[in-house]
Every structure is written in structure tokens, then in C-alpha cells.
Amino acid sequence: MGRYMLTEAQRVVLEAAGSYVAEMPPVDKRASTKTARRLEAIRATGLSREAVMPMLAADGGTVDDRIEDHTLLAVHAGDDLVFPAFQFVDGVEVPHWGQVCPVVPHGDHRAISAESFMMHPACDLVIDDAEVSPVAWLLAGGDPGIVVRLARHAFHQYPAT
Template sequence: MKAPALAATVARKANDGDRLKMIAERLQVSSPQLLSWLDEVAENAPHETTAETKALTEREQKALLAADSALHSTPLETWAYIRTAIHYWEFLRSGLSIDKAARLLSQSPEEITRQIDQRTLYGISIAGRKIVLPDFQFTTSGVLPGLDVVLPAIPVDMHPLGVVKFFSHPHSDLTLLDNAVSPLTWLLSGQPVEPVVDLAHALEYYP
């Protein structure tokens, strides 16, 4: 099933789109925009499993269930796509524009654009017009250590949510004080970049 058809199916499952409209209003976006996110998520990234969709955060519950108490009966499959779309929306909303990134790094917008093209900074094109740089790659003093080496090792076609998950989720191959840590924590603590590069290369075979 192609993405637009899938989004329409999700809308129908949410009571002909009425509940989806209320969800969009709670999120302060339009229904077409929410469906657009659903389309992109469906086409580019697998949705979260039904087991995971049961564990909504308190804020998600407030934003979604407050729209309509009948949402409690919404199928888990619908929750999966909506929840992933919310994550994508929050992820883009927290990012930096090219101009903001340039000011943060005391560089020109042209330099930022060049680094995005060279994959030493991570930028996402929205609707082919605006570029957003996810904030995970920036620190209070500049850029995440080792980012310029890790990013080129990540498959170029990996969905943005997958890239963020790679950096932010703990990995058993990265341990500090006997605890598994994320590549982000590993790099911020000044550890060698090579183990993270190896994990990034492995994404081509085990995404």
C-alpha cells in the first residue's frame, strides 16, 4: 500500500478523520500536515510496534486523549503511525535553521550548507525548501565530538528518525562503568570515535 493510501486508511480508522482532526488541533498543526507526516513516516520508516505504542508518555496521553475520550478505542495500528508522526514533528520543531546553526558555530550560512553537503553536519530538507539541523549534534561549545567522522559512515538513505535513534539509544557495545550508553553519551564523554563509526557502518546491514 502506498503512503497516501495508507494515510487515508489511518484517517478512516480514526472515525473518518474527525478524531485525527482533533489530534491535529491539539498539536497545533493542520490535519493535512499531520497526514503529510503520516505519509512520510509510512514511506520512509517502519512504525513502532504495537507493544511500544501502549507505553505513551504522560504528555502524549494529555495531547491525544484530551482531544476525545473515545480515542481510547482507537486501534493500536493507528496509534503507531500517529505516535511516530508526533515524534517526527517534535524532532523537526527542535532543530536549528541554517542561519541559527551558523550563528551558534560562528560560521557563515554557506559554510554550514557546505558541511551538510559533505555530511559532516546533519541537515534535513523539508518539502524540498527548508533545511533543519537536528539539535542533538550541537553542544554548548560547538559540534558533537567525532560527528564529522560518524555521519559519513551512516547510510545516506537512512530516515531521520533512524539517525536520531542511532545516536540517542544505548548500545551494548558501548559501555561506561558497566552501563550501556548511547553513541551521543559516548562521544560527549570523550571516548574514542572508532567504535561508534563501526556501529554506524553496521547500520547498512542491521538498520
């Protein structure tokens, strides 16, 4: 048996879970490739520190504090940090982002999950009979507490009781 061969029992379990593939998909169809491309897109469209400082009316030290406090999301782009663009709309920070940001995933690859959560419509966020994304909800003046609760549920971060 080769180094990466599965036992029959392992194969059966994977098949039952719908996770078994007899042959690897082409490189461009693999989840790892799609993830790498999505992260590269976040980096490519991310904003520099210099760009976000005026949007936040903050200096570099305050931006660093917000990153450390998890009230602003940053990802590595080489030796620099960039700020995923979904946190800003029309040159300003999304309203109440500082309240929501601590409960979304942080870190380079986790930014993909955070962006997906914030940019896709949620069935619990409805404006004029239409489901909207958390970003659209917050821009429309929606209750940030609802978005925080949705994020905690989505990312399994429950407050201590």
C-alpha cells in the same frame, strides 16, 4: 475479491512472519502515525541555520558544504532546513560528529533512525559499567571510530575492501 484483499497464501505467509493483522489498529497506534509524529518532533526541536552557524564557527556556505558532504544532518521544514538537535549539546557540535555523520542515514524520514541510533544506549559503549549512547560516548571523549563501526553495522554500510 476487493482491491486490497489478500489471497489465503499471502495471509498465511504474513501470519507466519508475525506481520498479519486482521484489523487495522487505531490511527494513533499505526507505525505511519508514530513516524510522522516523531519526524514532526525532530523538525520542531531542530535548530535553524542561523542558530548552528555560530556553533560551527561557520558561514552559510560552509554549512551548505557540510550538508552536501554528509558531515551535518539537515531535514526539511517547509521551505527551510532545520538541523536535528541531537548533533549539538550545550551550544556546540557533538565531538567528532563530522566523522560519524557520513555513515548515518540522511534524508527527512531517515533522520528518525539517525537520532534513535545516536541517542539510545549501545551495549558496545560502556562508561563506568553503564551502557551509554553514542552522543554520551563522544561527549565523554570516547573513540569515534567505534561509533563509526557501530553505525556502519547498524545501517549496513560496509566500506569497500
